[in-house]
Amino acid sequence: MKFQYWNPQIEKMPRADLELLQLQKLKAEIDIAFRTPFYKERLTKIGIKSSDDIKTLDDLKKIPFTTKDDLRDGFPYGFLAIPKEDVIRLHSSSGTTGIPTVIYFSKDDIKRWADFMARCIYSTGCTKNDVFQNMITYGLFTGGLGFHQGGEEVGMLVIPAGAGNTARQFKMMQDYGTTVLHATPSFLLHLETKMKEAGVERDSLVIKKAFGGAEPYSEDTRKRIEALLKVDVYNSYGLSEMNGPGVAFECQCKDGLHIWEDGYIAEIVNPDTLQPVKEGETGELVLTILCREATPILRYRTRDLTSFYTEPCACGRTHRKLRRITGRSDDMLIINGVNVFPSQIEEVIMSMKEVGNNYLIIVEKDGALDKLTVKTEVNAETFMDDSRHLNALKEKIKETLQTSISISPKVELQESGSLPISEGKAVRVIDNRPKDV
Numbered sequence: 001m002k003f004q005y006w007n008p009q010i011e012k013m014p015r016a017d018l019e020l021l022q023l024q025k026l027k028a029e030i031d032i033a034f035r036t037p038f039y040k041e042r043l044t045k046i047g048i049k050s051s052d053d054i055k056t057l058d059d060l061k062k063i064p065f066t067t068k069d070d071l072r073d074g075f076p077y078g079f080l081a082i083p084k085e086d087v088i089r090l091h092s093s094s095g096t097t098g099i100p101t102v103i104y105f106s107k108d109d110i111k112r113w114a115d116f117m118a119r120c121i122y123s124t125g126c127t128k129n130d131v132f133q134n135m136i137t138y139g140l141f142t143g144g145l146g147f148h149q150g151g152e153e154v155g156m157l158v159i160p161a162g163a164g165n166t167a168r169q170f171k172m173m174q175d176y177g178t179t180v181l182h183a184t185p186s187f188l189l190h191l192e193t194k195m196k197e198a199g200v201e202r203d204s205l206v207i208k209k210a211f212g213g214a215e216p217y218s219e220d221t222r223k224r225i226e227a228l229l230k231v232d233v234y235n236s237y238g239l240s241e242m243n244g245p246g247v248a249f250e251c252q253c254k255d256g257l258h259i260w261e262d263g264y265i266a267e268i269v270n271p272d273t274l275q276p277v278k279e280g281e282t283g284e285l286v287l288t289i290l291c292r293e294a295t296p297i298l299r300y301r302t303r304d305l306t307s308f309y310t311e312p313c314a315c316g317r318t319h320r321k322l323r324r325i326t327g328r329s330d331d332m333l334i335i336n337g338v339n340v341f342p343s344q345i346e347e348v349i350m351s352m353k354e355v356g357n358n359y360l361i362i363v364e365k366d367g368a369l370d371k372l373t374v375k376t377e378v379n380a381e382t383f384m385d386d387s388r389h390l391n392a393l394k395e396k397i398k399e400t401l402q403t404s405i406s407i408s409p410k411v412e413l414q415e416s417g418s419l420p421i422s423e424g425k426a427v428r429v430i431d432n433r434p435k436d437v
């Protein structure tokens, strides 16, 4: 296999040099962090006065973890390290209600992010001759613009197709000779069914590669997409708190995701003890960003479960590889790429006086896509009402949920006392999606 490198000097840098570079960048990031109200207080509290107190990479471990709740508490400007007039963009986490977690970018931050994305895309063998159809949500979600900028940086022709509308997607693939796709794995699987329905011949398309990310998927799912669409599928990992996509990506070896260690310091800890796991063991990924000046974030608990490869990669890159994310250490659900916490659904349901005390959230597969059903008990009075009232209530719940979690679920109303009550801890979520990761 012939490998290509966007930045060979960095990508193949000997580990000792890479770690030295990380230390330099970490020190710079600590100085940046001191310019935010949040870290100024936190670092001072633990006796760190400046980056001079960080002498080795191990010293990072003196700093407490940062959590999603910290980011929320710091809303809107607690984590901002530059003057507001130097901020040129913001992104925020998908599908959350209440206080969002918001990330600000300077002009240089955006350039750096685009460069990391270009590195990812190029490492899969793409070149400026490719036509890239970015079939993912644009907007506050980072997947759209993140890949868009990276594709342009590589010099590909980027089609900002956005998500959904399969008929139009096929038409664009045919009209513009698309060679590379980006979508959630569930949408990629769904595409094949739609292709058959629409009578689109695979031979009328010249697609060769697809990037799949934003949600967990198994090796079997990758193989299935590859067989159905006849493309090579590469796993893409990222999260809005760490810019978005561009954190870790599979190279042409398609065996684990290189985490770009000149941009991020990765640790894996046991989610219960918060101590580092043994080399190669699974735990929660903790990330420190080294490539952002507007919003520094140190030791962020991603809640994503993974492990490091212990062997070097055949491609020659020295940046360590992560295994596929196998799940989360919290209860967040990812439904067709959108993050949903069960508590958000509960908040909506419980705010309605007609609704009883018990509810159940069911997630399952409907073909290739995820389907969300919310079953909720209604109080006896409401249940006796005529069906028009019940239907109106159903619509109201559905619409309110759509507004708050950006997903329109199926809503079922049940008689009070009809949903199962568990003896121990309430079981509110049933996730029937196949667990073959």
Ligand code: AMP
Pocket: 093, 094, 142, 212, 213, 214, 215, 216, 217, 235, 236, 237, 238, 239, 240, 241, 244, 302, 304, 324, 325, 328, 334, 339
């Ligand atoms: P967001 O901040 O909305 O971009 O969501 C980020 C979250 O999506 C991550 O913390 C992961 O839980 C999930 N995610 C993103 N990419 C992947 C991937 N390739 N595999 C598994 N989960 C992913």
Ligand code: ZN
Pocket: 251, 252, 253, 258, 313, 314, 315, 316, 317
């Ligand atoms: Zn590699």
